[in-house]
Amino acid sequence: MVSAEHDALPQRVKETVMKYLLLIYGNEAAMLATTEANKGQTLSAYVAYTEAMQKAGAYVGGNRLRPSTSSTTVKVTNGKTEVLNGPYAETKEQLGGYYMIDVPDLDAALAWAARCPGATYGTIEVRPIWEM
Amino acid sequence: MHVTDANDAAATAEAVARRSYGRLVAFLAARTGDVAGAEDALSDAFAAALAEWPRQGPPANPEAWLLTVARRKGIDAGRRRRTVWDAAGHVQLLTEELASEGSDATAIPDDRLALLFVCAHPAIDRAVRAPLMLQAVLGFDAASIASAFLMSPAAMRQRLVRAKQKIRQARIPFRVPDRAELTERLGTVLEAVYAAFAEGWADPNGTEVRRRNLAAEAIWLARLLAALLPEEPEVLGLLALLLYSEARRRARRDAQGDYVPLTRQDVAAWNGAMIAEAESLLRRAGAMARPARFQIEAAVQSAHVARRLTGQIDWPAIVLLYDALAAITESPVVAINRAVALAETDGPATALAALDSRAGDGRLAEYQPYWAARADLLARAGQNSAAWAAFQQAIGLETDPAVRRFLLQQRDALEPVRCG
Numbered sequence: 001m002v003s004a005e006h007d008a009l010p011q012r013v014k015e016t017v018m019k020y021l022l023l024i025y026g027n028e029a030a031m032l033a034t035t036e037a038n039k040g041q042t043l044s045a046y047v048a049y050t051e052a053m054q055k056a057g058a059y060v061g062g063n064r065l066r067p068s069t070s071s072t073t074v075k076v077t078n079g080k081t082e083v084l085n086g087p088y089a090e091t092k093e094q095l096g097g098y099y100m101i102d103v104p105d106l107d108a109a110l111a112w113a114a115r116c117p118g119a120t121y122g123t124i125e126v127r128p129i130w131e132m
Numbered sequence: 133m134h135v136t137d138a139n140d141a142a143a144t145a146e147a148v149a150r151r152s153y154g155r156l157v158a159f160l161a162a163r164t165g166d167v168a169g170a171e172d173a174l175s176d177a178f179a180a181a182l183a184e185w186p187r188q189g190p191p192a193n194p195e196a197w198l199l200t201v202a203r204r205k206g207i208d209a210g211r212r213r214r215t216v217w218d219a220a221g222h223v224q225l226l227t228e229e230l231a232s233e234g235s236d237a238t239a240i241p242d243d244r245l246a247l248l249f250v251c252a253h254p255a256i257d258r259a260v261r262a263p264l265m266l267q268a269v270l271g272f273d274a275a276s277i278a279s280a281f282l283m284s285p286a287a288m289r290q291r292l293v294r295a296k297q298k299i300r301q302a303r304i305p306f307r308v309p310d311r312a313e314l315t316e317r318l319g320t321v322l323e324a325v326y327a328a329f330a331e332g333w334a335d336p337n338g339t340e341v342r343r344r345n346l347a348a349e350a351i352w353l354a355r356l357l358a359a360l361l362p363e364e365p366e367v368l369g370l371l372a373l374l375l376y377s378e379a380r381r382r383a384r385r386d387a388q389g390d391y392v393p394l395t396r397q398d399v400a401a402w403n404g405a406m407i408a409e410a411e412s413l414l415r416r417a418g419a420m421a422r423p424a425r426f427q428i429e430a431a432v433q434s435a436h437v438a439r440r441l442t443g444q445i446d447w448p449a450i451v452l453l454y455d456a457l458a459a460i461t462e463s464p465v466v467a468i469n470r471a472v473a474l475a476e477t478d479g480p481a482t483a484l485a486a487l488d489s490r491a492g493d494g495r496l497a498e499y500q501p502y503w504a505a506r507a508d509l510l511a512r513a514g515q516n517s518a519a520w521a522a523f524q525q526a527i528g529l530e531t532d533p534a535v536r537r538f539l540l541q542q543r544d545a546l547e548p549v550r551c552g
Contacts, residue, residue, distance in 0.1 A: 041537065041540060044527075044540055045527060045536055045540065047524075048524045048525070048527035048528035048540075049527075049528045050528070051524055051525070051528055052498075052524075052525055052527075052528025052529050053528070055497070055525065055528075056497060056498050106283075106284055106287065107282070107283055107287075110282050110283065110284065111282060114282055114531045115528070115529055115530065115531050117533075117536070119531070120533040
């Protein structure tokens, strides 16, 4: 039993006006090397997380990305197309997936970011969408 | 062992720095009405103290040390704004006063209580009261506070600046309320201290230093309040409540780092000295015969830790205590905890019925403890498919990986069911 000790109730008024992208960064190599049991558990946690977002009406979309080694970058300089293997930047943590959410404000977006299973082993970047 | 000793010494030095800093900010702000100005006047000195004291140990007269450095560093910086200049003037005056009285730090009147009442004034936005206390009285920077309260540092900084402007512009008085309004005003102060503790409590392993500090600092604030207002039973009640909780901090995880629910915690891992102190505080408060929220919540904790002596949890007493709490607060959190206790005395069906009466409360939709409690009660009532869905919701809303693992195990232990 998990009791409700010390937790304050969310006091937000729901009026969905802002979209945010939650970018999930993590150490790809470590994640691929983990045990099958751990992978299964992480997957289960993501399924529950996604469902909770959907129930809350916050979920707009989201996907898991294939490893950054499968990435290809394209750039056109002076009319010349350049195609390169690999991700845009080599970093310690790689972009592994994203969610787009629709929530009232940044505080609500940060609350969802903190609940993301990826926040435990990596970093979640929260970026507001520039509405056109 | 040596590392721990060094850490303890550093923590002690840091605590002394915060204590002295708070006294000086309170003293200056109470005389200028300007919290930001007081902080500016002392900021360089405090930063120097946090850097030097943990290494060299705190000085014999911390306040005098801070004032001397503040005067040396701060007065030039203080010329930017007139209000800061006022504060700097007070710094100068204070230093001279202190110098004339030798090293007697008690020469500075303790205005921290007045400052706490200003921070938790009804005119200050409720959400910023606890952060404001942590900054003005304990010197935490906006970025640390923002992380602890899960807010962006920029937004937290802005809220703190606005709150301090309001204090100055609206002239919120630096005084301890009269007897007549003390009880009511004290409530907001205690709530803010409790909010700070609750944020710190959220880090069970104590691995996240900022959060562990927050719980420790909240206890420190509660101790300060108890020392300054020893005749207020709710202050004693709050301190008791925080100590009961803190005493169980380590027991919330087993050796593997897995989550251990309160009812299954190893009583040997509880801090007996802290519990004894909490019990004695609660007895003192009880003798004043003015029961209220924090005393009752502390009594619930007392009933839980009694297991260490009796081997049993007194669930009927806990249900009665939650009944008393429900009578004085509308909080759905109380209703959830009451339902959990009711399951032990009257069975899961009765508990579920009690919980269902709250299901219409929209605030509960994203409230993780509600779903965790509901899932457990449904599972015990044999309603496995509903339990599965509730566990799923509880898992999706949880931020702590150990609790998430625990809930996943509970869910997967249900009889094979699969829900949408």
